[in-house]
Amino acid sequence: MPAFLTALNPGWLMILAGVVAIFLPMRRVRQGITIAAPLLGIALLVMADQNVNHLTASVMGLDLVLYRVDGLSFVFGLAFLLAALLNSIYAWHTDNRLQDGMALAYAGAAIAAAFSADLMTLFIFWEITAVTSVFMVLAAGTRAAYFASMRYLAIQVLSGVLLLAGACYVYNNTGSLGMKAFVSLREPGAMLIFIALGIKAAFPFMHNWLQDSYPKASVVGAVVLSAFTTKLAVYAFIRMFPGQDALIWIGAVMTVFPVFFAVIENDLRKVLAYSLNNQVGFMICAIGLGSAGVGNALALNGATAHAFVHIIYKGLLFMSMGAVLYRTGTTKASELGGLYRSMPWTALFCIIGAMSISAFPLFSGFVAKSLTMSAVSREGLTVVWLMLLFASAGVMEHSGIKIPYFAFFGHDSGRRVKEAPFNMLLAMGMGAFICIAVGIPAIVPGLGYEWLYNLLPYREEAMSYQPFTFDHILTQMQLLVLATFAFIVLKRFGLYPPERPGTILDTDWAYRKIGFGLAQWMGTVWGKVGPAMTAVFLGISSRAYERIEAAFSPRGELARGALTGAMAIWTAALLGLVLLLAFVTVG
Amino acid sequence: MSNDTPETRDKSGRFLSRAAEKAHDLHTVSDEGIHPMAKVLFGWTEAKNIGAIMFWGVGALGAALIVLDVFIQRHEYFGFANWTGFYGLYGFACFTFVVLMGWPLGNLLRRGENYYGDAGGPPADVDPEMPLPPESAQPTYEGDD
Numbered sequence: 001m002p003a004f005l006t007a008l009n010p011g012w013l014m015i016l017a018g019v020v021a022i023f024l025p026m027r028r029v030r031q032g033i034t035i036a037a038p039l040l041g042i043a044l045l046v047m048a049d050q051n052v053n054h055l056t057a058s059v060m061g062l063d064l065v066l067y068r069v070d071g072l073s074f075v076f077g078l079a080f081l082l083a084a085l086l087n088s089i090y091a092w093h094t095d096n097r098l099q100d101g102m103a104l105a106y107a108g109a110a111i112a113a114a115f116s117a118d119l120m121t122l123f124i125f126w127e128i129t130a131v132t133s134v135f136m137v138l139a140a141g142t143r144a145a146y147f148a149s150m151r152y153l154a155i156q157v158l159s160g161v162l163l164l165a166g167a168c169y170v171y172n173n174t175g176s177l178g179m180k181a182f183v184s185l186r187e188p189g190a191m192l193i194f195i196a197l198g199i200k201a202a203f204p205f206m207h208n209w210l211q212d213s214y215p216k217a218s219v220v221g222a223v224v225l226s227a228f229t230t231k232l233a234v235y236a237f238i239r240m241f242p243g244q245d246a247l248i249w250i251g252a253v254m255t256v257f258p259v260f261f262a263v264i265e266n267d268l269r270k271v272l273a274y275s276l277n278n279q280v281g282f283m284i285c286a287i288g289l290g291s292a293g294v295g296n297a298l299a300l301n302g303a304t305a306h307a308f309v310h311i312i313y314k315g316l317l318f319m320s321m322g323a324v325l326y327r328t329g330t331t332k333a334s335e336l337g338g339l340y341r342s343m344p345w346t347a348l349f350c351i352i353g354a355m356s357i358s359a360f361p362l363f364s365g366f367v368a369k370s371l372t373m374s375a376v377s378r379e380g381l382t383v384v385w386l387m388l389l390f391a392s393a394g395v396m397e398h399s400g401i402k403i404p405y406f407a408f409f410g411h412d413s414g415r416r417v418k419e420a421p422f423n424m425l426l427a428m429g430m431g432a433f434i435c436i437a438v439g440i441p442a443i444v445p446g447l448g449y450e451w452l453y454n455l456l457p458y459r460e461e462a463m464s465y466q467p468f469t470f471d472h473i474l475t476q477m478q479l480l481v482l483a484t485f486a487f488i489v490l491k492r493f494g495l496y497p498p499e500r501p502g503t504i505l506d507t508d509w510a511y512r513k514i515g516f517g518l519a520q521w522m523g524t525v526w527g528k529v530g531p532a533m534t535a536v537f538l539g540i541s542s543r544a545y546e547r548i549e550a551a552f553s554p555r556g557e558l559a560r561g562a563l564t565g566a567m568a569i570w571t572a573a574l575l576g577l578v579l580l581l582a583f584v585t586v587g
Numbered sequence: 588m589s590n591d592t593p594e595t596r597d598k599s600g601r602f603l604s605r606a607a608e609k610a611h612d613l614h615t616v617s618d619e620g621i622h623p624m625a626k627v628l629f630g631w632t633e634a635k636n637i638g639a640i641m642f643w644g645v646g647a648l649g650a651a652l653i654v655l656d657v658f659i660q661r662h663e664y665f666g667f668a669n670w671t672g673f674y675g676l677y678g679f680a681c682f683t684f685v686v687l688m689g690w691p692l693g694n695l696l697r698r699g700e701n702y703y704g705d706a707g708g709p710p711a712d713v714d715p716e717m718p719l720p721p722e723s724a725q726p727t728y729e730g731d732d
Contacts (some may be wrong), residue, residue, distance in 0.1 A: 219713060263686060327713075328720070340625055341620070382665060389678075415720060418714075419622055471659065479678035486678070487682065490687075492638060503703065505698060
């Protein structure tokens, strides 16, 4: 392979192709590029040597590593490239230069960030993901999307600024920008970087940008958004904070709380956004296991495998809801139902995605989540393990049953629409294929789940793990079948809460209502106080001016003769007083 | 049914009751707009008594999985997880809890659709040839029935 190709970061290739695509009016040529770029990227990645610095640079005394592949970044890079390929196929029916180009550049920035080995390069691509991804929300072209995109951008850029500040601290302290695992959060800059990553990973109370923007994005935009930002944060956490105890509890809380929001949310794309949160929680929890700065090999494998399969099945679920939105104009559960009659293929692919995310044996979620669950139980963390198991039943509720049931089955909405366009079905079919291909036992050695386990950063630990044990299949099936039975019982006895339209309040209420209200109130107050204060100042200053003028101007008091006389009298009186005092004191 | 309409017979020569036929038509969706694959893939969901079949079928499967657990000696890291049917009962309990919490949480947290003043239509890239939604697709309250 030519030297320049070995040094070409697939992410850079994608960004370049994205920029070209923005200016390319010929639709099919542009779309050809959006499909060819990820394919070429995959080829470049597969051929690249691992653990070698392929491209380095020295800028203003900073040593930057612009392209380096290792076991961990390979998996994330590959998953991002596959997602970009599926997204391009999914978008084939559209004709939107900006969306095509920005989607490619966004994927490219995430890939380039994963292959950068220093904090400054990471920061640059971190910010590019923020700036390019906002166009996915803006592409929806609605008023709600515009406002959501501005909130999204502000929060994403804040994350970047915190990352930069943290990088500066690290450089100041160690003299190097290399990406190393922090042993303690007390190290200089560690906390800033932790929060920066936490924002992108949508930690509890920092999560609202996700539920706010993804459901308001365009049909294609939401699919693109679901793949990259949060998983890039997961990658960065594995790289920099393995074994941080705090992550265990943050992750466990992340898996549990979205479950409650998802059950009452009416917009199915928003349900998927909460579900995304819940899934990232599993990964974050896994990263926190083990000793600080090192982590637990089984759990880190679990987080990496989970990220890989999650990118595919979450993309698939967003694609299926995107297809429903494309054909019906809504994803509100209260307005949908019975769509399997019109869109049976979409329904089938959606069910495959739903079974994968619920971790049914023979689907991809099972082989990935098992690693994390085993690692948590081996560490003896009883409460955390029970929380994750609770969240697994929760996933079954909102993504496993609610999404397919309320869109495609249940009460017939009477909507008779066309099946999704062929390109959408093709992308969904490919996603569904990966979900099953990665989830099945390795009947042919090296294929099935072993293909994924072979790629994981701690390969030997992964290959010695056996997900398909009788115990494991039995317990997982018990959990899922009885959870499904609970759904049937609750439905049958009318205990399942009805899907009602409405807005569900989340913690973003604090800034969207109180914060915004406060800002508006301050604006109103300033609007009234400002002129009032100006008037007061004007009054005082004009009065002062008048007084001064009255005293000192040529026509003023001091210029008058009468005052001159008075001055003489006063001077005489003062002199007299001084003389008197002198006499008294001497005497 | 009036007496002046002639009775019809089916292939085996039996009279068909018009009322039953009409009633049947009422809950059988017309073939219009129905994808041919729908019957193949999901035709079974239209089976009569599908609710009862699912209830007893999934219930029996769940019970079988728990019974199977009696004969299996599992080796869990937590002692309590070795109890027979622990996973199944825990899954059932968690699922039920989550769903039942939907009632109070919904009342507590649900506001009007336009609460933040930004409710609007679908995104710009939906199907330009989208049919108008049927009246029955106007906001309905799934689960009320």
